[in-house]
Amino acid sequence: MKRRPLPAAAAAVAALSLLLAACGGSDDDTNADDKIKGAESATASPSPSESAAERPKIELPDEAKNVFEDAETGDPKKDAVLADNADMVNALDDAIFRGTTDTEALNFFLSDLGRMKATQFVKGYLDNDHAWAGTTRYFDRQVSFRDDGAAVVIYCADERNAYLTDAKTGKADSEASAGTKPYVLYNTRLE
Template identity: 35%
Template sequence: MAVAVAVVVLAGCGGGTEPEGSDEIAGVSEGAKASPEAHPVRDGIARPKVSLPQGDQLVFVPRETGDARTDAVLRDNAEYLRAIDEAIGNQDPKARAVAFYSKGAAYLDSVDWIGGFVEEGTTVTGTVRYVDRRVTFGKDGSAGLTYCGDESKGYTKNLKTEKTNVTPVTKDSYVFYNDRLRKNTKGVWQVTKSVSERGSKACRP
């Protein structure tokens, strides 16, 4: 799949430092049930409803850990990624949900990334799995989130011809992501920066 430089969705050409550790990541090849819609969040925040394009599915592993603060980061990051796919499907670079879940460099990169799909007249389809999602918290109140993206079954589709671009699976189908998030005054964990490394050994099955 094609990808954005600093924004993370269905692809990534951005730079980054390759993490140390095993070449295999738990969850990349494991099965996982996916829900077409996110779990409802009862935290009193008026959140925009996000719906994925027809035929598009995102899987998040883990969805929750049992720790309330960590789970809040995981949920909002998942909605950020879902919001980008929704915006691509609607051909709307400045979609409200994208702005709701991101700011600063991450928001600007998201707008550019979505705009590329609009120019090409394409959308997203298939299944992308985001696995080994790990959250750390900084002393400044920010959160770091690293995870792997398995795009081996995620594709682009031409909106006019409705033809799906089925690409072969290679090492570049697996991407390592490193996001930075900060909680805003509404209580939403917004992505402020996102970098990615395509073909990372840490994310290959």
């Protein structure tokens, strides 16, 4: 994991469970009802049916790119959840690059415990004067729906081509990236 340092206070980013294990290698179906040690629930504010015109605009700098695979499943409901998931990830990065935890996008896509964890995560970057550059690929994104109406998105991130930078100079911070793992498994809950 190169671009997402895990300060103790931000271990569960936006209430995503980060499992520092390589993604892939298992063909087993993931049961969204299974409890994962350390996993917490995120609460997303908007419903997938809200219009795109109401959403905040998120633009990452040219040196940072998120690529989201598996965006279209053929199921409009799942596709809307995947779009919200991508926007939530981009909202976190938008806050890092803006240098503040008080952004329209974070307030729109996260609430309650998820918003609190997102704030802690972004502060982990800001307090250490970090940003990131490169490309992060999000793949194997799977959506399931719970009986309570919530959606669960489990997905992998490949951060081999992303790295931490000094937020002031933009230079790579190889010391901060040392020892991090390039693959991360996320488990999110959207309501």
